Amino acid sequence: MVKSIGDEYTWARECLLDLKEDAIEIEHLVTDADSSAYKAALDLHNEGINNVEPENFLDTRHLSDHVRKGAKSDKTLLKVMPATTKLKRQKLLNNFSVDLTERCNKELALAYKFYAGDFFKVKNKISHTVDAIANCYMGNHARCRKNSFACKGFQGSWLKGRPFLQNTFKISSNNENLDLLRKQINKRLGSKVLDKTRLNMNTNFVEGFNRSLRRSLPSNVTFKKNMSGRAHAAAHSVNYGPGESILELCSALHCDIPVGSSAYKALKNIQKLTFCRKKHKQSVNYKVFEVKKGASYTNYTKNLAK
Numbered sequence: 381m382v383k384s385i386g387d388e389y390t391w392a393r394e395c396l397l398d399l400k401e402d403a404i405e406i407e408h409l410v411t412d413a414d415s416s417a418y419k420a421a422l423d424l425h426n427e428g429i430n431n432v433e434p435e436n437f438l439d440t441r442h443l444s445d446h447v448r449k450g451a452k453s454d455k456t457l458l459k460v461m462p463a464t465t466k467l468k469r470q471k472l473l474n475n476f477s478v479d480l481t482e483r484c485n486k487e488l489a490l491a492y493k494f495y496a497g498d499f500f501k502v503k504n505k506i507s508h509t510v511d512a513i514a515n516c517y518m519g520n521h522a523r524c525r526k527n528s529f530a531c532k533g534f535q536g537s538w539l540k541g542r543p544f545l546q547n548t549f550k551i552s553s554n555n556e557n558l559d560l561l562r563k564q565i566n567k568r569l570g571s572k573v574l575d576k577t578r579l580n581m582n583t584n585f586v587e588g589f590n591r592s593l594r595r596s597l598p599s600n601v602t603f604k605k606n607m608s609g610r611a612h613a614a615a616h617s618v619n620y621g622p623g624e625s626i627l628e629l630c631s632a633l634h635c636d637i638p639v640g641s642s643a644y645k646a647l648k649n650i651q652k653l654t655f656c657r658k659k660h661k662q663s664v665n666y667k668v669f670e671v672k673k674g675a676s677y678t679n680y681t682k683n684l685a686k
């Protein structure tokens with residue numbers, strides 16, 4: 381039977397059974413919110429094949445993306461954006477959705493730091509922080525001083541120096557807007573979601589490795605003889621970095637690349653560039669650029685549609 385790549389349930393079941401053969405049982409399973417992989421793990425437990433009951437966690441990066449996109453496409457939120465035209469409001473909402481997601485993540489990170497990783501204290505405090513954040517975006521910082529980690533009220537407001545929103549950004553203050561903001565913030569900081577992201581895990585490494593594997597073993601080429609070798613080389617390259625990996629592999633085969641030779645320098649250079657690029661992608665400047673690029677692309681497609 382041909383299985384679809386998207387059939388996560390079957391694949392997860394097969395992987396888990398494979399692990400079971402090596403006497404490994406899964407306790408924590410990190411997935412997307414819409415994944416059926418957890419159902420597979422749960423079924424294996426219910427069928428009595430696995431003894432350990434699995435617990436499902438949400439991938440924090442996908443969750444943040446999901447929250448950001450949810451805010452970005454929220455029609456009611458669009459209406460309350462403080463701008464004069466619909467186009468400007470949409471632009472502002474795009475920026476606001478990025479800022480809101482970062483605010484939630486920042487509050488959470490600072491809370492964990494403050495309580496030295498004590499989840500129950502963090503959860504308790506964050507339940508008050510949700511209101512502080514909502515009020516903060518409406519220009520009321522009274523709660524920030526007590527319940528926010530990222531905003532110090534008027535002395536050091538969260539929006540001061542933020543790359544996505546102006547310092548003067550303010551959603552008009554009323555109960556409907558408060559509820560609206562609260563609803564958005566609870567998608568990341570609500571108590572159930574906090575439980576499901578308690579261990580702060582994501583699947584970035586897995587996805588990074590998958591990309592690398594696909595590069596080494598493209599689906600349009602069949603590597604009859606060295607398929608497993610290429611797969612192992614991909615794993616090695618991800619762990620060590622592309623330059624260091626080749627140096628290590630050569631050294632293991634007793635054909636060391638002489639230090640100072642042009643090949644050696646080139647490989648070191650590749651290694652350095654990869655890490656610089658990685659760092660750059662995590663920087664604020666890059667994210668701002670991405671937002672601007674996204675905005676100009678939207679304009680471009682709109683112009684095409686005209």
Ligand SMILES: [Zn+2]
Pocket residue numbers: 516517520521524528531532533537538
């Ligand atoms: Zn504030």
